Each structure stands twice: as C-alpha cells, then as structure tokens.
Amino acid sequence: MLDLKFIRENADLVKEAIKNKNEKADIDRILELDEAKRIAQFNFDQKKADQNRVSKEIGLKKKNKEDASDLLAQMGNVAQEIKDLKNILTDAENALNEAILWVPNMPHPDVPVGKSEDDNQILREWGTKREFTFQALDHVEIAEKNGLLDLERGAKISGSGFPIHTGMGARLERALINFMLDYHLIHHGYQEIMVPSMVNPTAMQGTGQLPKLKDDMYRISEDDMYLIPTAEVPITNFYAGEILKNDDLPKKFVGFSNCFRREAGSYGKDTRGLQRLHQFNKVEMVRFVQPEDSWQVLEEMVNDAEDILKALNLPYRVLRLCTGDTSFASAMTYDLEVWAPGANKYLEVSSVSNFVDFQARRASIRFRDNEGKVQFVHTLNGSGLATPRTIIAILENYQNEDGSFDIPEALKHYLPKI
RNA sequence: GGAGAUGUGUCCGAGUGGUUUAAGGAGCACGGUUGGAAACCGUGUAUAGGUGUAAGCUUAUCUAGAGUUCGAAUCUCUACAUCUCCGCCA
Incomplete structure (x- = not known):
C-alpha cells in the first residue's frame, strides 16, 4: 500500500x-x-x-x-x-x-502510459525463429503423437484446465523444474525455498492479491484459506511483520510451487492445450533488497529469467508493460514472451516486477539501516519460469517432421535414458 | 480428534490488580580506561499513531481479539501458536 x-x-x-x-x-x-x-x-x-x-x-x-x-x-x-x-x-x-487496500502502487515514471497490452513496449528480441521446411504442428498435436498429455482424463477427474502429464510428458515437466531451480542456484546465487500451497488471508493481503483479486483465487472456505496463485505469496510473506538487520539484506529466494488460478473472466480465451490453466507449475524468484538497489536488481532478475530461455535456446522477446497492463501492486513489470511457432505467436512465460515498498508496507517487512533507522525493504519477484508455456515452446521449436521432438541440450542431463 | 502445560522486549528472565513509566541479566552501540585487547566503569538500546520548527508531550502495543474494573502483563472468555501424553494417519 x-x-x-x-x-x-x-x-x-x-x-x-x-x-x-x-x-x-x-x-x-x-x-x-x-x-x-x-x-x-x-x-x-x-x-x-x-x-x-x-x-x-x-x-x-x-x-x-x-x-x-x-x-x-x-x-x-x-x-x-x-x-x-x-x-x-x-x-x-x-x-x-x-x-x-484498494489503492494500487504508483507506476515508475519510465512506465509508458497506456490502456492495454497493445501499448506495451517491446524492448528487445533474442534468438532466431526457426524456418520450417514442413508444416509446424502445435503443442497439442505433438503431445498427442508422443503421449505426453491426457487432457480429457484431467477434465474428467478435476475439470478443464487441470492437465495430466503422462510418460515422457511428466518426465519433461519434472526435468524442466529441476533444471530451472538448479540453474538459479548455481549460476545466479539464489537460496532454495519450498513453501506451503495454502495461505491465510493476511498473507494474501500482504502481497496484494486481496482484496482485489478475490474472485481469481480458490478459497477453502471451511478453513478460510486460499490456494496460492503463485509462490510469490508465501515466499514474500516469509518475513512479514519482521524487522530485519541491515546485514540480512539482500535476500534472494527461488522456489517451486503449484499455482492455482480460477481465471475468472477469461473463460474461452487461450484455452487450447496448456496455454491457460487452473493449475500449473512455476519456479519463482523473490528478492528482498535495500531501497536504493531495487531498480538495478529488477534488471538483474529479468536477465536471470532470460538466461533460462537462452539455455533452452528458445527465441523470446522482452516487454515493458504499460501502466494499464502493469499489475495492481507493481511499480514496473517486464514480461518475457517465448516464441511458439506452432501457435504462431508469443506466449508470456515470465513476469518480473519491482514492487518497491508497496508489498513491504502491506506485509510490514522492514529493516534497520546502517544508521539504525527502520525502513521498509523493497520486494521484487519474477517467474523463472512458468512451465506450461515453456513446454509449449520446447515442443513446437524442437519438433521434427515425423512428429517427434528433440530434447534441448540443457535438459538432457535431467532426462537419463531409461 | 482428546487431555494437560505454556506464550513478557533482540535473547534469557522477574512480575497474581495501582509510582511497572515492564525489575534484573545477556547481547548490541557509543564513550571512558588500555600500546592493543579482555576485564572493568559510564551512557544508550522497541514499534506505530497524534501534536510540535524542535526538545518534548501524549495514545496504543506483554501472541491476537473480546470482557470485568476508576485502573489489567496480572482476573474471565475465545482464537491462534508451541511443548508433552493419548488416538488416528502418509
């Protein structure tokens, strides 16, 4: 706030x-x-x-x-x-x-004023879009040919938007999660954290999901708890109500979690395959930093997320979201969009935001600076990355003419031959 | 799920209704002492709101909420958390 x-x-x-x-x-x-x-x-x-x-x-x-x-x-x-x-x-x-609680964060002056995603700034593109000598399939078709997904049975058991990963599909999902976590631990110096998938209303308010996004979340009414829409919520609330020592900062956490979203209001949009789901997996980076460092750290975190796409050799672009597309709690957000040749469009796989002291005020996360003065920390987070659309991009970019697909070099270590 | 115990500041810990304006200790910071350190001595050491140029004054907070009272860390109720035992269980 x-x-x-x-x-x-x-x-x-x-x-x-x-x-x-x-x-x-x-x-x-x-x-x-x-x-x-x-x-x-x-x-x-x-x-x-x-x-x-x-x-x-x-x-x-x-x-x-x-x-x-x-x-x-x-x-x-x-x-x-x-x-x-x-x-x-x-x-x-x-x-x-x-x-x-209904007042959003102030956008940074560099955030372009705009109404919708059409006003977002494209900052840079990376990688070369592959030229296909055959008709590129989309991920649903590739998944079908290789037995990677069972969306019908997922819908039978839970409902649409709850995919079941089968065989190599499940292994690929697991490999990707491990690869991303390890990459951030080894190359970017994050500390791993594993957090609850259900949190109380105070935590949801602390990061800014409540009250505004109430209808987008699954609520366990009997216990007054919510299923997390992102690991950002439990990880950022880790220090809620605390006053940290100056030496405790900066903190960098990376954690994997299931994410649950009701996607109220977006029924019928991007529903094919894994594009938009009620439950998915995501690796999330969260940072607690001194106020003077947060803008530089934002750039660092975008790079951290980009490194995953580079390591997987997937073409992508980086956007700076306009005011109208920047989320309630964020002061500035960069989106990473990966190229999906089968769908013939870019798909958002990461969103990296600086919340400055907005979440820290709500959750009361403070630190004592060198002069002994108590200040709010700055919090940032970013996906690193969400798996479903990354899987889409891998399948579509690495597909062969016969309907099979190759495993990206970076993942081979995580997928031993059986 | 059942029974019991406990919850005080950065930490330990005293405090069963009224100068508690939370004792005492440890830690930490600064100063003194020292060639330097230890020891020792002194001083300081929560957060938030209101008011004020400031010093200050004032209010709230002893896990949280409600109650009793002129007055609550202290008594009552509820919730939560921790520990112990029993039951169930991956």
Whole structure:
C-alpha cells in the first residue's frame, strides 16, 4: 500500500496513477476517512490521558490509605465514554484501512502510459525463429503423437484446465523444474525455498492479491484459506511483520510451487492445450533488497529469467508493460514472451516486477539501516519460469517432421535414458 | 480428534490488580580506561499513531481479539501458536 502521508501530499499524482492503471480507488474518500480518523484519534487520546492520570492518583491515594471516593465518583462515566470513543476510532480505522487496500502502487515514471497490452513496449528480441521446411504442428498435436498429455482424463477427474502429464510428458515437466531451480542456484546465487500451497488471508493481503483479486483465487472456505496463485505469496510473506538487520539484506529466494488460478473472466480465451490453466507449475524468484538497489536488481532478475530461455535456446522477446497492463501492486513489470511457432505467436512465460515498498508496507517487512533507522525493504519477484508455456515452446521449436521432438541440450542431463 | 502445560522486549528472565513509566541479566552501540585487547566503569538500546520548527508531550502495543474494573502483563472468555501424553494417519 501507499504511505498515507504520501497520499495526503500528492493526491493528484495518486489519482492520475489510479486512472492510468485502470483502477477505481477513491482518493477523496480516503482523505475524508483519514481526517475523520485523526479527529477520532485525538478525542480518544485526550479522554484516555485524563483517565490514566486520575487512575494513577487513585492508586496513589489508596496506597497511602487516603479516601479516593471523590475521584472514583468523578470517573463514573469516563469508562463508558472511552469505550464509545474507542469504537468510533476503531470504525474510522477500519474504514480507512479497508479503503487504502484498494489503492494500487504508483507506476515508475519510465512506465509508458497506456490502456492495454497493445501499448506495451517491446524492448528487445533474442534468438532466431526457426524456418520450417514442413508444416509446424502445435503443442497439442505433438503431445498427442508422443503421449505426453491426457487432457480429457484431467477434465474428467478435476475439470478443464487441470492437465495430466503422462510418460515422457511428466518426465519433461519434472526435468524442466529441476533444471530451472538448479540453474538459479548455481549460476545466479539464489537460496532454495519450498513453501506451503495454502495461505491465510493476511498473507494474501500482504502481497496484494486481496482484496482485489478475490474472485481469481480458490478459497477453502471451511478453513478460510486460499490456494496460492503463485509462490510469490508465501515466499514474500516469509518475513512479514519482521524487522530485519541491515546485514540480512539482500535476500534472494527461488522456489517451486503449484499455482492455482480460477481465471475468472477469461473463460474461452487461450484455452487450447496448456496455454491457460487452473493449475500449473512455476519456479519463482523473490528478492528482498535495500531501497536504493531495487531498480538495478529488477534488471538483474529479468536477465536471470532470460538466461533460462537462452539455455533452452528458445527465441523470446522482452516487454515493458504499460501502466494499464502493469499489475495492481507493481511499480514496473517486464514480461518475457517465448516464441511458439506452432501457435504462431508469443506466449508470456515470465513476469518480473519491482514492487518497491508497496508489498513491504502491506506485509510490514522492514529493516534497520546502517544508521539504525527502520525502513521498509523493497520486494521484487519474477517467474523463472512458468512451465506450461515453456513446454509449449520446447515442443513446437524442437519438433521434427515425423512428429517427434528433440530434447534441448540443457535438459538432457535431467532426462537419463531409461 | 482428546487431555494437560505454556506464550513478557533482540535473547534469557522477574512480575497474581495501582509510582511497572515492564525489575534484573545477556547481547548490541557509543564513550571512558588500555600500546592493543579482555576485564572493568559510564551512557544508550522497541514499534506505530497524534501534536510540535524542535526538545518534548501524549495514545496504543506483554501472541491476537473480546470482557470485568476508576485502573489489567496480572482476573474471565475465545482464537491462534508451541511443548508433552493419548488416538488416528502418509
């Protein structure tokens, strides 16, 4: 979330950011709630200070065996008054806290203003798109010929969007996950972490999924828990509510998890094969850094994600998302899109974002700097990578005329001959 | 799932209703001492809100929430977490 003081002093800037991000938060209402809360706070504080003072006197008199009945009588209604003022204050706080949770992060000035994905900036492209001497198949056809997927039985057991990987398909999925994790550990110096797939509402609020994305997530109502849409949630919340030492930073974690998304509102879009799923696998990088380092680290993380595609020799491009496409909590996001010749389009396989102090404020992740001052950390995360579309790209780019496909050199070690 | 115990600051730990404004210790930081260090001595050592140019004043927070009371770390209730035992189980 944003600093209330910042909102107070820069209301117009914040309003513009909300508009550019296609969000709807009402800043004027927040300013009113803020004002009301401060008045309520003042009233409560004053009455409570009175009470504390007189109570102390009563204590003193009783200790000295003096009569305190006049003071006690004087305090007759104060307790009830304080209770009422406290209720007013609590209501004001709750209203303000609830409202501010809907305010998105400010986009960085370098983020292009734009409405939709059409306004995203293409920054660079890597690799050469393969020229096919035959009709390139799409991944569903290749998977079918090689027995890699059983989407029908997945739909039977769970529903559409819950794929079953069979035989070499399952091995390839597992190999890819291990390859990506190892690559980040060995070449990029991350620390591996394995986290729960279900989290409580506080964690979801900490990273910014709640309240806005409530309908996009699977909720276990009996236990009031959510299935994670990304490992970002449990990993970033690892330090929630803590004050880290300066020496603890920076932290770099990489973890694999299942990801669960209801994809509400996108039914019928990109439904073929593995393009858009309710459950998929993803390797996620998360960093906790000092504020002055976060923009450089963002570039580093994009490179970390790119290295995976380079190692797999898959053509891709890098986009900087425009304001309208940049997510609620992010200040700047780069997307990596891999080339899928069978589908004849680019597919998003990674999203790398700098949240600056937005998540750190929500989740209260702070550190004590060199001067002993407590500051919010900056958090960043990026996919490194999501497996389904990477699998699509591998199958389509490495396919042969007879319908078989080759294994990328980098994965061979992970797929011993059986 | 059942029974019991426990939850205090960075850590250990005292605190069963009122100068607790959380003792004491350790750690850490700074200063003194020293050729340098250890030991020793001194000082400091939470977070958030309100107010103020500032010093300061003030409010909240002893796992969380609710209650009793003029007054709660302390009493009551609920939730959560940890530990022990029993049951079940990969």
